[in-house]
Structures are given as C-alpha cells and as structure tokens.
Amino acid sequence: MEITKTHGEFIIDAQHEHPDASGELSSLFASIRLAAKIVHREINKAGLADITGAAGAENVQGEAQQKLDLYANDKFKAALEARGVVCGLASEEEEHLVSFDSARCQKGKYIVLMDPLDGSSNIDVNVSVGTIFSIYHRLTPVGTPAKEEDFLQPGNKQVAAGYIIYGSSTMLVYTTGQGVNGFTYDPSIGVFCLSNPDMRAPKTGTIYSVNEGNYVHFPEGIKKYIKYCQIEDKASNRPYTSRYIGSLVADFHRNLIKGGIYMYPTSTAYPNGKLRLLYECNPMAFLIEQAGGRAIAGPGIRIMDMVPTELHQRAPLYLGSSRMVDEVEARMVANPE
Numbered sequence: 001m002e003i004t005k006t007h008g009e010f011i012i013d014a015q016h017e018h019p020d021a022s023g024e025l026s027s028l029f030a031s032i033r034l035a036a037k038i039v040h041r042e043i044n045k046a047g048l049a050d051i052t053g054a055a056g057a058e059n060v061q062g063e064a065q066q067k068l069d070l071y072a073n074d075k076f077k078a079a080l081e082a083r084g085v086v087c088g089l090a091s092e093e094e095e096h097l098v099s100f101d102s103a104r105c106q107k108g109k110y111i112v113l114m115d116p117l118d119g120s121s122n123i124d125v126n127v128s129v130g131t132i133f134s135i136y137h138r139l140t141p142v143g144t145p146a147k148e149e150d151f152l153q154p155g156n157k158q159v160a161a162g163y164i165i166y167g168s169s170t171m172l173v174y175t176t177g178q179g180v181n182g183f184t185y186d187p188s189i190g191v192f193c194l195s196n197p198d199m200r201a202p203k204t205g206t207i208y209s210v211n212e213g214n215y216v217h218f219p220e221g222i223k224k225y226i227k228y229c230q231i232e233d234k235a236s237n238r239p240y241t242s243r244y245i246g247s248l249v250a251d252f253h254r255n256l257i258k259g260g261i262y263m264y265p266t267s268t269a270y271p272n273g274k275l276r277l278l279y280e281c282n283p284m285a286f287l288i289e290q291a292g293g294r295a296i297a298g299p300g301i302r303i304m305d306m307v308p309t310e311l312h313q314r315a316p317l318y319l320g321s322s323r324m325v326d327e328v329e330a331r332m333v334a335n336p337e
C-alpha cells in the first residue's frame with residue numbers, strides 16, 4: 001500500500017511553517033502516538049490478556065475502573081512525562097492534578113488534560129472506545145511545579161485537542177487550531193498515516209445521538225427537539241435517524257463524518273450534565289468548531305467560553321452540525337427552564 005504522509009512528517013511540515021516553533025509540541029505529539037500504539041495493542045487483545053473487567057477500584061466519579069482505564073492512564077502519563085515538555089497532567093482517572101516533579105519536566109511549557117479511555121464500560125462488549133486529550137500552555141512560571149490554575153483555563157485557550165478512536169481501525173483525529181486532520185494507524189508498519197485531511201462537519205445532518213432512556217428527565221426544550229427529530233417531514237429529511245453508541249468518541253466521530261448532533265442534557269442523575277468540561281467537552285468542542293460545527297452547554301453558552309472552577313466539573317453538551325445545534329438551541333430558548 002502506498003504510504004501517505006505519516007503523522008510525524010505532517011507535524012514536521014507544520015513546524016516548518018512556524019519558524020519560531022521549538023519542536024516541543026512535535027515531541028508532545030510523538031508521546032501521544034507512542035501511548036496510543038501501546039493502548040491499541042492491549043485493546044485488541046483485551047479479551048485474552050485478562051485486563052478487561054473492573055479493576056475493583058473506583059475513579060473520582062465513583063465509576064468502577066476497568067483495568068484498561070488504569071492501563072491507558074498509566075501509559076499516557078508515562079509517555080507524556082518522559083519527554084520533558086509537559087509539566088503536569090489532569091485525568092479522569094486521577095483525583096488530583098499530577099505535577100511532574102523532575103526539574104526537566106518543570107521546565108515544560110505545556111499541560112495536558114485527558115480522559116485516557118472514554119467509554120471503557122464498552123470494552124467487555126467489544127464496542128469502540130477512545131482517548132480524549134486537551135493541551136494548553138502553562139500559566140505558572142516555567143521551572144516551577146504545575147498548579148491548578150494551569151488547568152482551569154477556558155477551552156478557547158487550548159493549543160491543541162484531539163482523540164484516538166480504537167474502533168474497526170485506530171485513528172488519531174486532532175486540531176492545533178488550523179483545521180482538523182485524521183490519521184489511520186497501520187499496525188503492520190507502526191505509523192499513523194494521513195487518511196482524512198481537512199475534516200469538515202456537514203452543516204446539517206440526519207443523525208441525533210442521545211440516551212433517550214433519560215427522556216422523562218430532560219428539559220422541555222430537549223424533549224421538543226427530540227420530537228422534532230422524530231416527526232415526518234420529507235422536505236427536511238425527517239424523521240432523523242437515532243444512533244447512540246454510548247461512547248462519546250465513537251458517536252462524535254460518526255457525526256463529524258456523516259453530519260449529526262450529540263446531546264448529553266441535564267437529567268435528575270446528572271443535574272449539571274454527565275460529561276466533564278475540561279477533558280471531554282472542551283477538546284470535542286475545539287474539534288467540532290475547527291471543523292465548522294458548534295458546541296454549546298445551553299442557549300448562548302459556548303462550551304469553549306466557560307470558565308472552569310473545578311478539575312472534574314461536569315457540563316451539559318450539545319455539539320455537532322451547526323444547523324442542528326441551532327435547531328436544539330432554538331427550542332431551549334423557546335422553552336426556558
């Protein structure tokens with residue numbers, strides 16, 4: 001097979017376009033690629049390697065930690081620490097922020113937030129899962145330990161964000177603010193190859209993704225939108241199709257390519273929404289906006305403008321094709337809580 005441009009080559013080209021680039025972000029991405037290859041290998045033999053199944057521990061959210069959650073967290077943490085360009089990390093699997101304490105790492109000018117294995121409850125049933133990451137410049141002085149203020153930045157300050165989806169193939173999809181590009185992993189040669197250059201979210205679509213089991217608890221505007229999706233209207237290609245995998249990265253990836261909207265509204269179980277603002281909502285919001293879509297937490301509330309107050313805070317999330325987000329937003333405005 002003709003090898004298209006590898007991710008390493010793509011990053012070097014991008015670096016040459018920015019003469020002031022120090023190569024540190026390139027090095028950071030090399031560590032992400034390395035950890036992704038290791039996690040890819042374990043996921044693809046999870047059933048054999050006795051690393052599926054709950055590890056017995058619980059994460060800060062009280063969710064049973066699957067062994068692969070912990071494994072992925074450890075591999076990404078180690079890879080990010082090894083190169084001395086990242087001074088600290090926040091993770092769904094870490095109750096507190098991790099400040100890398102070597103003098104070398106404390107000179108690093110980046111911090112990373114991540115969900116090392118989102119959707120991991122699907123591992124045991126062989127459904128696609130993903131790693132989500134978000135990268136910022138640190139705010140505290142280089143040479144000092146990372147502090148919470150480095151992590152509580154609004155999403156509009158992200159330097160880069162992306163995900164690895166471990167599905168029928170493993171893909172890296174990310175942005176540095178210059179559009180969105182997708183790279184497919186070829187395990188036979190161990191490289192990520194450019195497969196989806198300049199990914200664009202269709203302005204509209206016919207797929208809506210939401211856990212309708214929570215319907216009775218949804219805000220009135222969301223109920224109205226779900227009914228709008230289900231009512232026949234050939235002129236606007238309705239009824240839409242309901243597709244919900246229960247794995248944000250998988251639902252997002254499909255909707256990015258085909259057009260669609262993903263919604264995790266407030267509910268009685270999750271009065272502030274379920275997804276985490278810092279390492280799920282913000283990175284996915286950066287990606288969808290760079291691809292021409294929208295991401296809001298409510299009417300007029302752009303996800304990336306929200307100022308975080310806690311590492312693991314949650315937020316409602318409505319993101320995808322811009323016109324579909326417009327549609328749900330209009331119904332939230334017309335039916336205020």
Ligand code: P6P
Nearest residue numbers: 118119120211246247248249274
């Ligand atoms: P529910 C996985 O736990 C996750 O964080 C997302 O990946 C997914 O979209 C959502 O939660 C599923 O939540 O409540 O519908 O099972």
